[in-house]
Amino acid sequence: MKIFHDVCKYLSKITSIEELYLYLLLSTTIVLFVFFCIKKLGTFIFRKKLSGRREFVFNQMFKVVVNVMQILVLLFIWDDYIKDLMTLISVVSAAMTIALRELILNFFCGLYIQMKKPFKVEDRIEIDGIKGDVMNISSLDFEVLEISTKDERGQSTGIVVTFPNSVVFSKPIKNITKGFKYIWDEITVKVKLDCDLSSNKQMLYKIVNELEVVKNIPKKMKEQINSINTENRIYFNQYNPIIYTKLVDNYVELTIRYLMHPKKSRFVESVIWNKIYLAYKEGNLDLFTGTD
Numbered sequence: 001m002k003i004f005h006d007v008c009k010y011l012s013k014i015t016s017i018e019e020l021y022l023y024l025l026l027s028t029t030i031v032l033f034v035f036f037c038i039k040k041l042g043t044f045i046f047r048k049k050l051s052g053r054r055e056f057v058f059n060q061m062f063k064v065v066v067n068v069m070q071i072l073v074l075l076f077i078w079d080d081y082i083k084d085l086m087t088l089i090s091v092v093s094a095a096m097t098i099a100l101r102e103l104i105l106n107f108f109c110g111l112y113i114q115m116k117k118p119f120k121v122e123d124r125i126e127i128d129g130i131k132g133d134v135m136n137i138s139s140l141d142f143e144v145l146e147i148s149t150k151d152e153r154g155q156s157t158g159i160v161v162t163f164p165n166s167v168v169f170s171k172p173i174k175n176i177t178k179g180f181k182y183i184w185d186e187i188t189v190k191v192k193l194d195c196d197l198s199s200n201k202q203m204l205y206k207i208v209n210e211l212e213v214v215k216n217i218p219k220k221m222k223e224q225i226n227s228i229n230t231e232n233r234i235y236f237n238q239y240n241p242i243i244y245t246k247l248v249d250n251y252v253e254l255t256i257r258y259l260m261h262p263k264k265s266r267f268v269e270s271v272i273w274n275k276i277y278l279a280y281k282e283g284n285l286d287l288f289t290g291t292d
Contacts, residue, residue, distance in 0.1 A: 024077070024078065027077050028074060028077065028078075031070065031073050031074055031077065032070070035066055035069070035070040035073075038066055039062075039063060039066055042059070042062045042063075042066070043059055043062075046058050046059045046062070056121070057121070060121070060136070060137065063138075063139075064110075064114055064139065067139050068111075071107075102164070102166065103140070105165075105166045106139075106140040106141065106164050106165040106166050107139055107140060107165075109164075109165035109166045109167075109168055109169065110137070110138065110139045110140060110141075110165040112165075112168065113137060113142070113165060113168060114137070118168055118173055118175065118178075119134055119173065119175050119178065120134065120137070121134050121135065121136065121137060122134060122177075123175055123176075123177045123178060124147075124175075124176040124177050124262055124263065125144065125173055125174060125175050125176065126173070126174040126176065127144075127163060127167060127171050127172075127173050127174075128167075128171050130144065130146060130161055131146070131147050131176075132144035132145050132146040132147050132156075132161060133145045133147065133156075133263070135160065139165075140164065140165060141162050141163060141164050141165055142162070142163055142165065143160050143161070143162050143163075144160070144161045144162075144163065145158075145159075145160055145161075146158075146159040146160070146161050176262050177262065181261055181262075182217055182259045182260060182261055182262075183259070183260060183261075183262050183265075184257055184258070184259060184260075185257070185258060185259070185260040185265050185268070185269070186255055186256065186257050186258075187255070187256045187269060187272055187273070188253055188254070188255045188256075189204060189253075189254045189255075189256065189276060189285075189287070190248075190251045190252070190253055190254075190287065190288040191251065191252050191254060191285070191286050191287060191288055192251060192252070192286045192287075192288050193247075193250055193251055193252060193288075195252070195286035196286070197245070197252060200254070200285055200286055201243050201245075201254065203279055203284050203285055204243055204254060204256055204276070204285075205241065205243065207272060207275045207276060207279065208241045208256055208258055208272060209241060211268065211271065211272070213260075213261075213264060213268055214241065214258050214259070214260065214268065217239075217258075217259040217260070217261075239259065241256060241257065241258035241259075242256075242257050242258075243255065243256050243257070244257065250288075251288035252288075256272075
């Protein structure tokens with residue numbers, strides 16, 4: 001430490017900069033450099049030891065811990081000068097004060113997100129009309145890979161939207177996958193008014209229940225709800241696919257309702273419609289075409 005002070009004193013004589021300022025500047029620079037190296041080393045180790053999602057999760061947690069430690073060390077260094085610093089800040093322009101306030105707010109909101117977890121990486125959320133999958137959560141902001149909102153089965157648009165962490169307090173957040181992964185999806189099929197309704201329903205049940213991705217969900221859904229019922233009161237009376245019947249003018253409307261992972265919804269819907277079309281061509285479904 002004495003050597004460091006001697007270096008600062010020497011540089012002060014050469015540069016004519018006050019020794020105190022040189023001490024703070026050099027100390028801050030060294031701390032930032034050391035923690036930068038720690039982050040790089042941690043990233044290197046995780047890349048060697050882990051892979052895929054585990055690497056990403058551990059790397060993000062490590063960065064949050066390192067950032068907090070870095071701030072604590074800097075606060076320790078600047079402790080005796082923070083009062084003067086705050087006095088300086090109080091007399092700068094209003095724009096600077098607001099910008100600093102937002103920076104601090106975003107940092108603490110980032111800690112809130114990490115601890116409370118209103119959402120996490122890979123969750124599908126919707127904020128202020130923007131829906132997407134959470135890609136990354138940092139100390140100051142988080143990134144969402146946007147999906148189309150034209151329908152409930154939107155697919156990725158390839159656009160990355162960045163939100164400040166403070167949005168968790170200013171906007172309502174809809175988390176589509178929190179608690180349990182699955183949502184109810186529906187497909188409406190029109191059949192002829194004079195058809196064998198029971199036979200048509202049996203065919204539709206067969207099409208849906210034969211899909212492995214649909215067949216295994218009810219059991220998983222029950223397990224997930226049972227595991228979170230200690231904190232959240234959630235229950236469903238029906239887990240298996242069901243078909244609702246509605247008479248509409250000159251046809252019968254059959255609505256197939258089934259549990260599905262939101263990210264697979266559009267793919268599964270396409271598979272079901274392909275099977276419905278094949279059943280119709282083979283004469284096993286009496287679809288209403290509008291020309292009958």
